[in-house]
Amino acid sequence: MTSVVEGAVKKPPPTPRPSSFALLGSLLAVVLTVITAITVEFSFAELIENLTRRNLVVEGLLSPDVSQVWSDRSLRAFIETLQLAILGTATGGVVALPLAMWATDFGNPNTPLRVAVRTLNAVIRSIPDLLWALLFVTAVGIGVLPGLLALFFFSIAVVSKLTADTLDGVDRGPIEAALASGASVPQMLHTAVLPQILPAYSSFLLYGFELNLRASAVLGLVGAGGIGARIEFFRGRGEWSEVWGLVLMFFLVVFIVERVSVSVRRRLI
Amino acid sequence: MTRPSIPVKPADWVRRIGTAVVVVLVLWSLLGLDIKWERLIDLPADLWRVAVLMFGQMPFDETGTLIAALWESVSIAWLGTMIAAIFAIPLSFLAAENLVGRPIAWSMRQVFNVLRAVPEVILAIALIPIFGLTPMAGVLAIGIGSIGTLGKLFYEIAEGIQPGPIEAVDATGANRLQRLRWGVLPQLLPEYASFVLYRFEVNIRASAVMGLIGAGGIGNDVAQALRFKEFGTAGLGLLIIIVGTIAIDYLSGMVRKRIINGPGATGGSRMAAPAPITA
Numbered sequence: 001m002t003s004v005v006e007g008a009v010k011k012p013p014p015t016p017r018p019s020s021f022a023l024l025g026s027l028l029a030v031v032l033t034v035i036t037a038i039t040v041e042f043s044f045a046e047l048i049e050n051l052t053r054r055n056l057v058v059e060g061l062l063s064p065d066v067s068q069v070w071s072d073r074s075l076r077a078f079i080e081t082l083q084l085a086i087l088g089t090a091t092g093g094v095v096a097l098p099l100a101m102w103a104t105d106f107g108n109p110n111t112p113l114r115v116a117v118r119t120l121n122a123v124i125r126s127i128p129d130l131l132w133a134l135l136f137v138t139a140v141g142i143g144v145l146p147g148l149l150a151l152f153f154f155s156i157a158v159v160s161k162l163t164a165d166t167l168d169g170v171d172r173g174p175i176e177a178a179l180a181s182g183a184s185v186p187q188m189l190h191t192a193v194l195p196q197i198l199p200a201y202s203s204f205l206l207y208g209f210e211l212n213l214r215a216s217a218v219l220g221l222v223g224a225g226g227i228g229a230r231i232e233f234f235r236g237r238g239e240w241s242e243v244w245g246l247v248l249m250f251f252l253v254v255f256i257v258e259r260v261s262v263s264v265r266r267r268l269i
Numbered sequence: 270m271t272r273p274s275i276p277v278k279p280a281d282w283v284r285r286i287g288t289a290v291v292v293v294l295v296l297w298s299l300l301g302l303d304i305k306w307e308r309l310i311d312l313p314a315d316l317w318r319v320a321v322l323m324f325g326q327m328p329f330d331e332t333g334t335l336i337a338a339l340w341e342s343v344s345i346a347w348l349g350t351m352i353a354a355i356f357a358i359p360l361s362f363l364a365a366e367n368l369v370g371r372p373i374a375w376s377m378r379q380v381f382n383v384l385r386a387v388p389e390v391i392l393a394i395a396l397i398p399i400f401g402l403t404p405m406a407g408v409l410a411i412g413i414g415s416i417g418t419l420g421k422l423f424y425e426i427a428e429g430i431q432p433g434p435i436e437a438v439d440a441t442g443a444n445r446l447q448r449l450r451w452g453v454l455p456q457l458l459p460e461y462a463s464f465v466l467y468r469f470e471v472n473i474r475a476s477a478v479m480g481l482i483g484a485g486g487i488g489n490d491v492a493q494a495l496r497f498k499e500f501g502t503a504g505l506g507l508l509i510i511i512v513g514t515i516a517i518d519y520l521s522g523m524v525r526k527r528i529i530n531g532p533g534a535t536g537g538s539r540m541a542a543p544a545p546i547t548a
Contacts, residue, residue: 040485
């Protein structure tokens with residue numbers, strides 16, 4: 001008996017070798033890091049020198065000026081930001097629903113058309129919010145309208161993607177039942193699919209609203225209205241205390257909206 | 270003889286009130302915004318005009334320069350993501366309730382929440398005066414901005430760790446280091462790697478955007494081109510951004526699938542992270 005146990009102790013199972021995929025992947029990651037560091041001319045010396053140097057930005061952050069947030073113009077900019085986010089989400093979200101449905105095999109039996117819708121969704125998704133804003137500023141000029149249009153497309157991107165993912169997991173039973181009873185595709189979508197995804201879809205709308213609110217802060221940097229325009233104004237004058245005052249106030253608003261939105265979303269699902 | 274009647278839907282007051290609130294908010298925004306709505310009539314024509322200017326005659330001899338600029342954006346995103354990951358891993362342990370006490374975990378989570386709330390672009394406008402109009406400003410903005418999201422994802426993974434493998438390693442008489450190596454790390458690393466890649470995909474978009482305000486990369490080229498009304502260059506740049514991000518998403522998505530599902534798996538049964546959305 002003892003010999004068996006001794007034998008087992010003498011010969012432990014071989015240590016599994018790390019997979020070649022993991023090794024290769026790690027190596028690639030290191031190489032990529034080195035190459036990218038060279039590309040952007042990363043240097044610790046410069047980093048430390050720049051961060052320890054006296055600078056107005058950090059001084060402004062340490063003494064943010066919240067008082068001017070209550071000025072008429074800043075308050076109006078805040079309300080504008082909020083309205084932009086609401087309207088952008090509402091309009092974009094409404095368009096996103098059919099776009100998501102037409103990208104599924106049951107919602108759109110026509111394959112070439114389905115591929116076209118999917119491609120459209122992918123293209124809309126690949127353009128970031130600020131780029132949308134810049135494009136619309138170029139097309140229609142500086143103002144609130146390009147901001148709204150940017151958030152409209154940004155909302156389509158977010159909501160259609162999330163809704164499409166939900167549609168992938170929808171129960172096919174009701175769809176077959178509706179089709180068997182002679183429903184047309186729009187009728188089927190309305191009675192068999194919509195009730196299944198409505199709670200998730202509403203929650204995505206709220207999530208899109210949160211993202212839009214954050215995005216609307218930066219739209220103004222390229223001339224598309226909202227609180228970003230105010231931030232850009234003070235930044236241009238180098239008044240960092242005012243910039244940080246606005247940014248802090250903005251985060252307070254975002255924080256409150258997010259709390260409310262998260263609790264509503266939890267109730268929805 | 271009467272037809273069976275369809276049961277009446279019970280009234281859902283929460284839904285009705287919610288709908289009413291939404292409608293009021295939308296109307297308030299619609300009426301409150303200072304928009305000349307008649308501009309919308311010209312919009313299709315305006316968009317078509319810009320589209321023709323941008324994509325009508327693209328200067329293809331600038332493709333090389335623009336791809337180099339895209340590579341700079343990708344570099345900014347990658348380096349920023351790596352910096353974020355290096356900081357987020359230790360910090361996330363401080364936010365996991367099963368590793369440290371509740372008070373510490375709670376305070377660390379608040380730090381993550383604050384970092385998550387700050388858009389990278391705001392970080393970039395703060396960093397540009399410090400670092401000048403260089404890619405470094407972009408790298409740091411992405412690095413700092415991603416610590417919050419990665420930290421949150423990482424501590425959720427650390428909290429979801431299974432006790433089984435750790436008990437099994439303990440039962441073989443492993444010491445602390447062996448326990449970490451064989452019981453804990455195999456549970457954490459694949460998920461970490463997958464989320465880092467996912468964040469990289471998101472950050473490519475962020476770094477393309479940050480260039481628009483001068484923090485390096487291809488966004489810089491597009492913004493400059495639009496400013497100087499070189500629409501062809503802007504259009505080509507835009508096209509390169511779209512094709513580039515879609516291609517990198519695809520590659521990165523395949524690697525993520527392989528990391529999570531292991532070798533030989535074909536179905537996308539267990540994807541750790543969703544495909545990125547511009548956030």
